[in-house]
Amino acid sequence: MPIPPEIFLLPPNSTATLQQQVQQIVAEAIVSGRCLPGEKMPSSRKLAEHLGVARITVTVSYTELVADEYLVARPRSGYYVADTAPTRPRFDSPAPVDRRGVDWAAKLTRPVQQRGDILRPPNWSDYRFPFIYGQSDPALFDHANWRACALRAVRKRDFDSLAQDRYQHDDPMLVEFILRHILPRRGIHATPDQILITMGGQNALWMIAQLLLADGQIAIVENPCFPGLRRIFDQMGYVGRSIDVDHQGLPPDLIPPEAQLVFTTPSHHAPTNVTMPLERRIEMLARAARHDFLIVEDDYEFEMSFRSRPSPALKSLDQDGRVIYLGSFSKSIFPGLRLGYVVGDQTLIEEMRKLRTVVLRHPPSHIQRTTAYFLSLGHYDAQVARMARHYGQRRAIMEEGIRDHGLTREQGEVLGGSSFWMRAPPGVDTTQLALDLRRDSVLIEPGSAFFARRAPDRSHYRIAYSSIAAPRIAEGMALLAGAIDRAAEGAGAAR
Amino acid sequence: MPIPPEIFLLPPNSTATLQQQVQQIVAEAIVSGRCLPGEKMPSSRKLAEHLGVARITVTVSYTELVADEYLVARPRSGYYVADTAPTRPRFDSPAPVDRRGVDWAAKLTRPVQQRGDILRPPNWSDYRFPFIYGQSDPALFDHANWRACALRAVRKRDFDSLAQDRYQHDDPMLVEFILRHILPRRGIHATPDQILITMGGQNALWMIAQLLLADGQIAIVENPCFPGLRRIFDQMGYVGRSIDVDHQGLPPDLIPPEAQLVFTTPSHHAPTNVTMPLERRIEMLARAARHDFLIVEDDYEFEMSFRSRPSPALKSLDQDGRVIYLGSFSKSIFPGLRLGYVVGDQTLIEEMRKLRTVVLRHPPSHIQRTTAYFLSLGHYDAQVARMARHYGQRRAIMEEGIRDHGLTREQGEVLGGSSFWMRAPPGVDTTQLALDLRRDSVLIEPGSAFFARRAPDRSHYRIAYSSIAAPRIAEGMALLAGAIDRAAEGAGAAR
Numbered sequence: 010m011p012i013p014p015e016i017f018l019l020p021p022n023s024t025a026t027l028q029q030q031v032q033q034i035v036a037e038a039i040v041s042g043r044c045l046p047g048e049k050m051p052s053s054r055k056l057a058e059h060l061g062v063a064r065i066t067v068t069v070s071y072t073e074l075v076a077d078e079y080l081v082a083r084p085r086s087g088y089y090v091a092d093t094a095p096t097r098p099r100f101d102s103p104a105p106v107d108r109r110g111v112d113w114a115a116k117l118t119r120p121v122q123q124r125g126d127i128l129r130p131p132n133w134s135d136y137r138f139p140f141i142y143g144q145s146d147p148a149l150f151d152h153a154n155w156r157a158c159a160l161r162a163v164r165k166r167d168f169d170s171l172a173q174d175r176y177q178h179d180d181p182m183l184v185e186f187i188l189r190h191i192l193p194r195r196g197i198h199a200t201p202d203q204i205l206i207t208m209g210g211q212n213a214l215w216m217i218a219q220l221l222l223a224d225g226q227i228a229i230v231e232n233p234c235f236p237g238l239r240r241i242f243d244q245m246g247y248v249g250r251s252i253d254v255d256h257q258g259l260p261p262d263l264i265p266p267e268a269q270l271v272f273t274t275p276s277h278h279a280p281t282n283v284t285m286p287l288e289r290r291i292e293m294l295a296r297a298a299r300h301d302f303l304i305v306e307d308d309y310e311f312e313m314s315f316r317s318r319p320s321p322a323l324k325s326l327d328q329d330g331r332v333i334y335l336g337s338f339s340k341s342i343f344p345g346l347r348l349g350y351v352v353g354d355q356t357l358i359e360e361m362r363k364l365r366t367v368v369l370r371h372p373p374s375h376i377q378r379t380t381a382y383f384l385s386l387g388h389y390d391a392q393v394a395r396m397a398r399h400y401g402q403r404r405a406i407m408e409e410g411i412r413d414h415g416l417t418r419e420q421g422e423v424l425g426g427s428s429f430w431m432r433a434p435p436g437v438d439t440t441q442l443a444l445d446l447r448r449d450s451v452l453i454e455p456g457s458a459f460f461a462r463r464a465p466d467r468s469h470y471r472i473a474y475s476s477i478a479a480p481r482i483a484e485g486m487a488l489l490a491g492a493i494d495r496a497a498e499g500a501g502a503a504r
Numbered sequence: 505m506p507i508p509p510e511i512f513l514l515p516p517n518s519t520a521t522l523q524q525q526v527q528q529i530v531a532e533a534i535v536s537g538r539c540l541p542g543e544k545m546p547s548s549r550k551l552a553e554h555l556g557v558a559r560i561t562v563t564v565s566y567t568e569l570v571a572d573e574y575l576v577a578r579p580r581s582g583y584y585v586a587d588t589a590p591t592r593p594r595f596d597s598p599a600p601v602d603r604r605g606v607d608w609a610a611k612l613t614r615p616v617q618q619r620g621d622i623l624r625p626p627n628w629s630d631y632r633f634p635f636i637y638g639q640s641d642p643a644l645f646d647h648a649n650w651r652a653c654a655l656r657a658v659r660k661r662d663f664d665s666l667a668q669d670r671y672q673h674d675d676p677m678l679v680e681f682i683l684r685h686i687l688p689r690r691g692i693h694a695t696p697d698q699i700l701i702t703m704g705g706q707n708a709l710w711m712i713a714q715l716l717l718a719d720g721q722i723a724i725v726e727n728p729c730f731p732g733l734r735r736i737f738d739q740m741g742y743v744g745r746s747i748d749v750d751h752q753g754l755p756p757d758l759i760p761p762e763a764q765l766v767f768t769t770p771s772h773h774a775p776t777n778v779t780m781p782l783e784r785r786i787e788m789l790a791r792a793a794r795h796d797f798l799i800v801e802d803d804y805e806f807e808m809s810f811r812s813r814p815s816p817a818l819k820s821l822d823q824d825g826r827v828i829y830l831g832s833f834s835k836s837i838f839p840g841l842r843l844g845y846v847v848g849d850q851t852l853i854e855e856m857r858k859l860r861t862v863v864l865r866h867p868p869s870h871i872q873r874t875t876a877y878f879l880s881l882g883h884y885d886a887q888v889a890r891m892a893r894h895y896g897q898r899r900a901i902m903e904e905g906i907r908d909h910g911l912t913r914e915q916g917e918v919l920g921g922s923s924f925w926m927r928a929p930p931g932v933d934t935t936q937l938a939l940d941l942r943r944d945s946v947l948i949e950p951g952s953a954f955f956a957r958r959a960p961d962r963s964h965y966r967i968a969y970s971s972i973a974a975p976r977i978a979e980g981m982a983l984l985a986g987a988i989d990r991a992a993e994g995a996g997a998a999r
Binding site for chain 2: 116134144159163169189241244291303348372374
C-alpha cells in the first residue's frame with residue numbers, strides 16, 4: 010500500500026513557499042527513516058488534497074525530489090522512495106531537543122527505585138545452556154491447541170462481546186473454570202465474588218501491597234524471596250521485614266506479634282523450593298488468628314508438583330478468610346500471557362477490583378477467553394502432564410550432574426518444580442561466576458537478587474531446567490562445574 | 505474428559521474412616537456444583553492413587569454414592585454424576601465464614617475512593633437505543649481481518665518469542681509501526697526510547713499521575729473532564745484543580761503560574777468535543793515554558809476527525825519535551841483490546857517503564873503483535889475510514905433529530921468524533937432523565953459525572969452514535985425528546 014498522506018503535515022509557522030515546505034517535509038520523512046526505500050508515495054492528488062495545497066505544488070515538489078534522488082518516478086505507477094535516497098540509520102535521529110526548561114529529576118516526584126539485579130540477559134534464548142528460571146520452553150508447549158483456542162475465542166460469537174469495554178468485570182467463563190476445576194485441586198472452594206483475574210502474579214502482589222500496606226505497618230517477607238516482590242516494596246518506598254526461611258519454609262514463631270501482613274510461598278518456597286509441612290501451616294494460621302495478621306499465599310508453581318502430590322493450599326485450611334491466595338498461569342501456560350488470579354475475602358476482592366479499574370480497567374478479554382477454552386477443553390491438564398514428564402527427565406539428568414561433579418545443593422525438596430537452589434564453595438562470588446559463565450554460553454542465576462539488602466549473600470545460585478533441552482544439560486553442567494572449580498581455586502578454597 | 509482426580513483432597517485432620525472421607529468429599533463436590541450432572545468421575549484406580557488410599561476404599565465409596573443417588577454406574581464405562589444428584593444452585597453456597605478476626609475496614613489502609621457515577625448499565629447492549637459513548641459497534645468492525653491477524657500472531661514463528669516473559673520490553677514491531685505510521689500523522693517524530701505501550705489510555709494516565717503528582721503540587725484538570733481521570737486522583741487521595749473550558753477548550757491564561765502538571769484534550773475536548781485552535785496551543789506551550797509546567801495531551805480520539813483534517817497535536821509543536829502525548833486504540837480498534845501508548849521525554853518513558861514492570865510487567869504479547877499486523881497490513885486505515893463514513897451518516901441523522909425536536913446542543917465542534925454534548929432545559933435533572941429513559945430502552949449519559957464535585961452540573965448530557973445503528977436513531981431521538989418535554993413540564997420550565 011502507498012504511504013498514507015496523513016503522515017505529512019505542513020509546519021505551522023513556516024515562511025518558506027508551499028512548494029518548498031512540501032519538499033522539505035517529504036525529504037525529512039525519508040531522511041529520518043519514516044519513509045523507507047521502495048515505498049510508494051501518496052498520489053499527488055491525494056497529498057495535495059490532504060495538505061490543502063494545489064495539486065501542481067505537489068507535482069513540482071515531487072519532480073524536484075526526483076532530481077535530488079529522494080524519489081524515483083515509475084511510468085503509469087507513481088512515485089517511490091529511491092533506493093539511493095539519503096538516509097540516516099532508522100531511529101538514530103532524535104530531533105535535537107532543547108531541554109532548557111525541564112528538569113526531569115525534579116519533576117519525577119515519585120521515581121521508581123530499582124535494584125540493578127538483572128537475572129537474565131534479554132537475549133537469553135541465544136545462549137546454548139540457559140539454566141534460567143521462569144521462561145517457557147516452546148518445544149513443550151501445545152502450540153497447535155493454543156492456536157485453536159485463540160481462534161475459537163475470536164469467532165464472531167465470542168468476539169462481539171469480547172471487543173467491548175467490560176469496565177471492572179472479568180470473563181465469566183474463565184472465572185467459572187478456575188472456581189470449578191483449578192481451585193478445588195488446591196482444596197479451595199470460592200464464589201465468583203471472591204476471585205479476581207490479574208495481569209499475572211506480579212500484578213496481584215502489587216495490588217495487594219497497594220491496598221494493605223501503609224507507613225508504620227510491619228510486613229513480613231521471606232528471606233530469600235522473589236525479587237519482584239522486593240521491587241514492589243521499593244517502588245512504594247516501603248521497607249519490609251525479612252525473616253530467614255529454614256528447611257521447612259517460613260518459621261511462624263519468628264513472625265513478630267505486631268506484624269500485619271505476611272507474604273509467603275508455602276507450597277514451594279521461592280527460590281529454595283522447600284515445602285512447608287502441614288503442622289507448620291496450621292501453626293501459621295493459628296498465629297495469624299491470634300495476632301490478627303493477614304497472609305498472602307503465593308502458590309505460583311503448584312502445577313509443577315510432579316514428584317509428589319501437592320499438599321492442600323494454606324488457603325484451604327483458612328477458616329476466617331485471612332489468607333489471600335495467588336495463582337498464576339505463567340509457569341503452566343506461558344509467561345508472555347500475563348494472567349493470574351487472586352482468591353480472597355470478598356471485601357478485599359471488591360477493593361482490588363476498584364483499584365484494577367482505575368489502573369487498567371481489566372485484563373484483555375481475548376486472552377482471558379483463549380485461556381478459558383484452553384482450560385475447559387482439557388489442554389491445560391495435558392500440558393501440565395507433559396511438562397511434568399519432561400521436567401522429571403531433565404531433573405534426573407541435573408541430579409546426576411550435581412552428583413557427578415560434586416556440586417552442592419541446598420537441602421532437598423520433594424515436590425518437583427523447575428529449579429535447584431545451589432550453594433557455591435566458600436569465597437566464590439556467584440554474581441561474578443554468572444557473568445564469567447556467559448562466555449561459555451551458560452546462564453545461571455546468581456542468588457544475591459533474592460536476599461534482603463542488609464544481608465547480602467553471594468554464595469547461592471539457582472539453576473533451572475524449564476528452558477534447557479535434556480540433551481544439552483550434561484554439557485552445560487560440566488561447564489558450570491569447571492567454572493566453579495576455577496573460581497574456587499582463585500578464592501583459595503576447595504569445593 | 506473425566507473429572508480430574510486432583511480436585512479431590514482429603515480433609516487434613518478428619519477422624520472419620522477413609523471410606524467415609526472419600527464419600528464425603530465426592531458428595532460435597534457434587535452438592536456444591538463443582539461436579540455437574542453427567543460428568544464422568546475419575547476411575548477408582550486413579551482416584552485411589554491420587555488420594556493415597558486403597559482402591560477398594562474408593563470402589564466401596566462409589567458404590568455407596570450410587571446407592572445414595574449421587575452417582576450412576578454405566579457398565580464398561582465407569583461412574584457418572586447422577587442427573588438426580590442433590591444439588592444446590594451453583595456458587596450459591598459460600599462456605600459459612602466466621603469473620604471473627606478480620607476487620608477489613610481497618611485492614612484496607614488505602615481504600616479506593618469511588619464516586620458512584622455509573623454512566624452505563626453493564627447490559628447496555630440489550631437496550632434498543634444505546635446512545636452511549638466508548639463502546640465499539642460489531643457491525644462496523646473488520647472482524648475477518650482482525651481474526652486473520654490474531655491467527656498470524658499465533659503462528660509458530662511469532663509465538664515462540666511472544667510466549668516469553670519480556671520483562672520491561674514492548675513488541676518492537678508494534679512500536680515501530682506506531683513511530684513510522686501513526687505518530688507522523690499527528691506531526692510527532694519520536695524514537696523507540698520515547699514511547700511506551702500501555703494497557704489503554706486509563707493505564708497511561710494512571711502511570712503519569714503516579715510518577716508526577718505529589719502532595720502540595722498543583723495539577724490542573726479540565727472542567728468538565730473524563731471521569732476516569734478524576735477516579736485516578738480520587739484513588740491517590742489527590743485533589744486536582746479544575747478549570748472551566750470554553751468554546752476553544754482550556755484557556756491557558758487561567759492556568760495559575762504555580763501549576764505543575766496540566767491534563768488536557770486539545771484535539772477534541774472530552775466531553776464537549778471542542779477543538780483548541782492553533783493560536784491557543786502555541787500560547788499554552790509558551791505559558792508552559794514560562795512557568796515550567798508539564799502538559800499531558802490526551803489525544804484519545806484523533807482518528808475520528810472525519811469532518812475536517814485534524815490539526816497537528818500539541819506535542820508536534822513541543823520544542824523542549826514538556827508535552828506527554830497519549831494515544832489509544834480503544835476508539836479506533838475496540839476498547840476490550842486494552843492497548844494505548846505514551847510518547848514523551850525518554851527520562852519519563854524510562855521511569856514509566858520501570859513502574860509498569862513493577863505493576864504488571866508488560867501488556868500481553870499476543871495482543872501487541874495482533875495489533876501490529878492489523879496496523880501494518882493496512883486494515884487499521886480501512887477500519888478508521890469505514891467508521892468515519894458510518895459515523896458521518898449517523899451524525900447527520902442525529903443532527904436532524906436535534907433540529908426537529910428543538911433539543912439544545914452546546915457550542916458546535918468541527919472535527920467529528922462520536923458524540924454530542926447537550927444541555928437540557930432549566931430544571932431538568934439529567935441523572936433522573938437518564939434513569940427514566942431506561943424504561944423506554946433509551947440510554948444517554950448524564951453530565952454530572954464529568955464535572956468537578958464543587959460545581960455539580962445536572963443540566964448537561966452526552967449522546968453518542970458509536971453504538972447505535974442508523975435506522976434506530978430517529979426513534980430513539982423522539983423518545984429522548986419526549987422524555988425531556990415531560991421532565992421540563994414537571995420542572996415548570998419550557999424547553
